[in-house]
Amino acid sequence: MCLIISKLHFSNNIISLMKNIKSIWKDVGFKKVKTWADLHIHTLASDGIWSPRNVIDCAQRNNLSTVAITDHDTIDVKIIEQAQKYGLKKQIRVIPGLELTVKYGGSSLHLLGYFFDKNYKNPALLKALKQEAQKAREERNFKMVERLNKLFGPESKTPRYKYPLKLNEIKKLAGNKNFQRTHISLALEKQGLISLSERKKILGKKSPAYVAFGIAPKRAKELFEMTGAFVCLAHPASDENPKQFTDLIKNNLKKFSKIFGLGGVEVFHPRQSLIDSIYFIKKAKEIGLLMTAGSDSHNEKNPIGSFVVPNLVVQKMEDSIYCHEKNK
Secondary structure, three states: OOOOOOOOOOOOOHHHHHHOHHHHHHHHOOOOOOOEEEEEEOEOOOOOOEOHHHHHHHHHHOOOOEEEEOOEOOOOHHHHHHHHHHHHHHOOEEEEEEEEEEEEOOEEEEEEEEOOOHHHHOHHHHHHHHHHHHHHHHHHHHHHHHHHHHHHOOOOOOOOOOOOOOHHHHHHHOOOOOOOHHHHHHHHHHHOOOOHHHHHHHHOOOOOOOOOOOEOHHHHHHHHHHHOOEEEEOOOOOOOOOHHHHHHHHHOHHHHHHHOOOOEEEEEOOOOOHHHHHHHHHHHHHHOOEEEEOOOEOOOOOOOOOOOEEHHHHHHHHHHHHHHHHOO
């Protein structure tokens, strides 16, 4: 199968890709798109800066009709309800979602689950996220801070920062909720001795300090099936992934679709090159997965609406769930 992308759009520069994303969707086959969606947004519930009102205001400024709130390993019912209420006034639909971390192949991958009804409030799901997914993240946090201090702290052979990282201080930066790597980065930034690029290097998946974590693949599939969620593989070729892990995903996408119950794959993402996007567009069409996209916005550096998907795709996601439920 030959996929033709206009030469005008063929650039691995992320800024160029972001500016041309709507035109690229036309190249993929969506010729007359009237409304757009951003299906990957993080809020104050995890490591984003966005309040429910911020999400809707940003969506309105960027002419979006639909957004999905997809926080890490958690669903904050209050934040989603507030966003939906405010979104209703602005005629913007808010889809409750989740970015679930799964441990696989010696690393962590992310699954985006979308809930098109009130099943996101399922008590068994919320309990599992707290007792299993968030617990796994907390255990990882302890180990990673320990490794960082050992490998890069002031007493290490290769010191990168002046004072040892302390868990209680990082928790405060996270508002005393389960913290993320973003909050560790903030703790390092406060020391004022380490650049953003250096922080990314020692905190990323390629760092010897990185600790893989997540719930088991089988358990992830159980939780999504229990709630009737539509499941997408998030940023499969993120530039943060070690090359061997991205290759593992590329070579096993069909297998993954069965293991995780995938309905789609995030083909466009700010940390994924157009070359990799084209690869996953082709694979999605071969396997029969829907193609999605999202900004993965956490703050203004990566704004809401910078990576979008035609709203027709959202409708197809919803239709596939109802068809599946009907045929059970």
